[in-house]
Amino acid sequence: MRASVAVSEDRRIDPSGALPRPADTAGEERLRRLRVIALVVPAAFLLLVLLARGTIVRTVSPTNGHLLLDGVLVAGTLAFSLVMFSFIDRSYRALLQQNRDLAAIDAVVVAARGAYTADAVAHESLEAILQTTGAASARIAAAHPTDPRRTADTWYLESPVRSGGGSAPETVPLLSGPEAIGSLTLEGIDPATSALTPAAYAGIGRAIGSALQRARYMSHLQQECHDAALAERDRIAREMHDSLAQALGAAHFRLTAIGTHPDVESSPEVHHELADLAATCHDAYGDVREAILGLREAGRADRTLLQSLDSYVEKFSRQSGIATALVTPWRGWTCRPTTRSR
Template sequence: MERNVSAPLPAEQRLRRLKRIAILAPAAYMLLLLLGSQLLERLLPNPWAPRLAVIALVLIGIVVFAEWIFRIIARQQATLAQQNAELQALHEAGLAIASDLDLDKLLAQVVDQARRLIGARYGLLIMREQPGMPPIVFASGLPADRECRISEITSHGLLDQVLREGRSLRIDDLERYPGQRHFPEGHPAMRTLLGVPIRSGETILGALYLADREDNAPYTPQDQLRLERFATQAALAITNARLHRRITSLAIAEERERIAREMHDSLGQVLGFVNLKARVAADLINRGQAAVAAEELEQMRTAVQEAYQEVRQAILSLRATAPGRGLVASLREYIQRLREQSGLDVRLEAGENLRFPPAVEAQVIRIVQEALTNVRKHARASAVTVRFAPDPGDGTVVTVSDDGQGFDLASVEAGRGARFGLLTMRERAESIGGTLSIESAPGRGTTVRLWIPGGAQHGTDSRPDR
């Protein structure tokens, strides 16, 4: 039958009750001894007999009371030890799912960890999608040698109660429980069931189901409470993974818009320039001015070469910002290709284990790319260093320093610096909670300094990557 879990007596209330009993019980016992001793003094002629009887009863009462108190303490210790073990298991299960931002992998982890947490043979996770879309279904523990197309089920019978009504379900005997069952071919027989909703606020994200404990015992109210707590952690992890997916989609859309804008600003202008020069060269050739036409064609060749470099740089930037590769690995590949294409001596100083959230890493990569692009285009530098260093506070400092010609920062910031992309870099830094500053002077090179919060497992490597 379906059961609801009654709330256990609060620990503070149990302690207050125990304190009252510990005070009132000895007082009542001593009162009874006092009354009993007066009665014995009247009944027994020997005055020592009542006193010895009272002493014996006091000793017996002390022993009995102490035994009772210690048994209560032992039960409390056992309960606390069990609760600590359950919390530790719940904490470990929560950590296992909290670190995964890939939604599909996370959902598979949720149902696997739920099985391990409760000790169940089978697990099922049903996630609600957008209206009109089929639900997402993940199963765990089903026999590998038997085909069971559980994802093809369009209705789940009594399981839908948890999804629709958002209340937990605990069934000791599925055969006797009323309601429809929609099992696909190859589905194993099951006897007991435990189902809990996965909520985010008032919204039901999905439901988590377990069937048949490994020890064949029925599910207990403690199992239900533990699974409900785990479902709360799962809801947070799922919400976080969905948010990460949306942020990634927005970042992709932003990157596409940036590429389109750059293509329009750079490649579009170059093609317009080439088209104009081609007309001029054709007119000069028709007028027999071949030498002048050759000069125009040379300008065309130079413009096309620059456009070719711009396209290669854009492709290189896209490769470096591919998701899932890691910050240092992406920058290392980008810098290696930049060396090959530009001849610049670029050094990367960063620890292999440097980690940030994926959205932060994507912006850091783009800022470093923009700074290096400025060096390649404008600095006339021979060497540049990219360095990640821990900040004395809770953060990381990224510097891009070159030995180039430098520039007048005041005049650039006054309006002539749009071509350097300084505003874009600052906006990217602010979007991840960081700050960006630039130090430069004519003949003294340029340093772009980015500060960003965090930076797990920093371990900056002192060995430069060449």
């Protein structure tokens, strides 16, 4: 993807055009009329000639009148055949155009549907658009849904097989429902290879706009869920620090103090039992402190995995006074031991 460049918007496509549909009611009505014409017009023409045969023969001559009627029948048949072939050819071309439009829209929809981020949606859509339209380059500009003041995101892609030239730039609005969120600009479209209708371009704009909004809102929702999870982790860590960790620390301190009492020291069994309880409280306190550290350091969206590991190892080394080293296949990292008074 290259940096976006400004392009002119010489020709705009009306976004209100209806999408072509496989079972178009107008096409069915046209076909029914064509069938009626194919049956009624030849029969009416033949009936008219038969009714007028006697009058024409008497008016012209018995010999030339029949020849004239035969010529009229042949000419009428040829004219009717040419008209019908013209209608059939026009309907066939309209059907091919409809299939091209639907194929182009479907290619963009499939490409955008398989992506889950705004960047992926834009890149996949641009590649599909360049393949289906034959454009030399395409650019997507879309405003940010959560912050209208933010600069619009732009994506630009050039065709590897086509250069500039062709028709004037096509600018298609990107719609998400009734809302316009940006524009799609196509440059260098070759009229000989691209035969999409304005309705097809409008359908492509709606497909890209909806996919972009979906990906952006999904990303925004994931970020909100992630932030909420981090906030809940911090809350749990604070509660553990203010309640459980302090209670265990106080219990360890009091048990240690009681163990130094002369009456307790005089009883080896009681002294040993209190020492075991104090050691258990100390171990539990260490486990709680480690759990608090894990809750506060895990899952930070603004850090990479190595940065999170660095921070965790550094805090663990600082709190425990243990020399800690983190070695990865990409680099080596060593945390200096920190002296801590006991």
